[in-house]
Amino acid sequence: MDRINFTGSFHSIDIAPSSQLEIGEGVTFKSFTSLEVAGGASLNLGKRVFFNDHCTLRCMHKIEIGKDTMFGDGVRLFDHNHRYSNYHIEKIAHNTAPISIGKDCWIGANSVILAGVTIGDNVVIGANSLIYRDIPSNSIVMSREDLIIKERPQATYHAFTLTASDTLEHLAYLAQELPNLEFHIAAKTSISPYLESFERFPNITLHTNIHQEDIIEDLLDQADIYLDINHWGEVDQIVERALAARKPVFTFEGLAHQSSSEQEVFPQSQPEKMLAAIKRHLNKL
Incomplete structure (x- = not known):
């Protein structure tokens, strides 16, 4: 960092010790600039x-x-994006892709360069440009984009599970057989790669690092059913809360976190019985 010339005042600098920096001579950051390099990231100027x-x-x-x-x-450069689904935006989980910008370029005021972009040498980018795809060398770029609005479609029905375990009994089977049911799986911590792999199902939304009570209440309020299918202990008495909110609770023998006649309990070896019961309930809505 000694090779960077910070001129003016009010610089925000956050460089992780495990990051990799290659800084050439004469690099300058003027006033009110913000530089953040995360652990394991690589910055070459x-x-x-x-x-x-x-x-x-x-x-x-x-x-x-x-x-x-x-x-x-x-000008702003971001080599990452928050992960998101049609229902949820992750606060601290990101997708990343490198940014490469060539030599002798001029990037105009208030332009934004997004993750995965490669810009060649000798490029001029006009002010207020959003650069979301590659730019070849020896180019001049002027941005005149129309506003594009895409829908984030919502499912017909919603299920909710709050878990501290990455093992949810027959989750894949239920998701495959109930394509019109969105499965909202929430955790108050980060999740394992195994549970994260369930994002391959288009009707499973994972909500991680959810500490805010109002968000959990929103998910419970949205739910048409509560699925008590997670192994290990109950989190924050969520099944009791679901029953109090008069949400139908479906669970398996050996997994039920509450003893209540109001919930429906099925053998773990016969998930098709739970499937049929869920279908009957949703058809009544």
């Missing part, structure tokens, strides 16, 4: 790279910038 006032550089994976490239006021 060539000689005389220049960032004007209010620029932001967020590096969670890899950003490379060639020598003598200049960034106008307010």
Whole structure:
């Protein structure tokens, strides 16, 4: 960091000890710039790279910038995106892709460069441009994009499970057989790669690191049914709360976290019986 010339005032710098930095001579960050490099990420700035006032550089994976490239006021670079589904935006889980910018480029004021973009050498990018795809060398870019609005479609029915375990009995079977039912699986911590793999199902939404009580209440209120199918203990008396909210609770023998005649209990070896009961209930809604 000694090789960066921080001029002016009010710089926000957060460099993780395990990050990898290659900084050329004469790199300059002017006032109100923000630089963040996460653990394990790689930042390579060539000689005389220049960032004007209010620029932001967020590096969670890899950003490379060639020598003598200049960034106008307010340019922002992000090599990552929050993971999201049609229902939920993760707060701390991200998808990443590297950014590569060549030498002798000029990036106009208030432009945004997104993850996965490669920009060649000798490129001029006009002010207020959103760069979301590759730009070849020796190009001039002017952004005149229309606003595109896409729907985040919502399912007809919703199920909810709050868990501290990555083992949810017959989850894959139920998701495959109930395509019109969205399965909301919430955890108050990060989740294992095994549970994360269930995102391959289009009707399973994972909500991780949910500490806010109002979010859990929102998920419970949205649910048409509660699935008490997680192994290990009950989290925050959620099954009792579901019963109190008069949500139908479906569970398997040996997994039920509450003893109540109001819930429906099925043998673990016969998930088709739970499936039939869920279908009967949803058909009544």
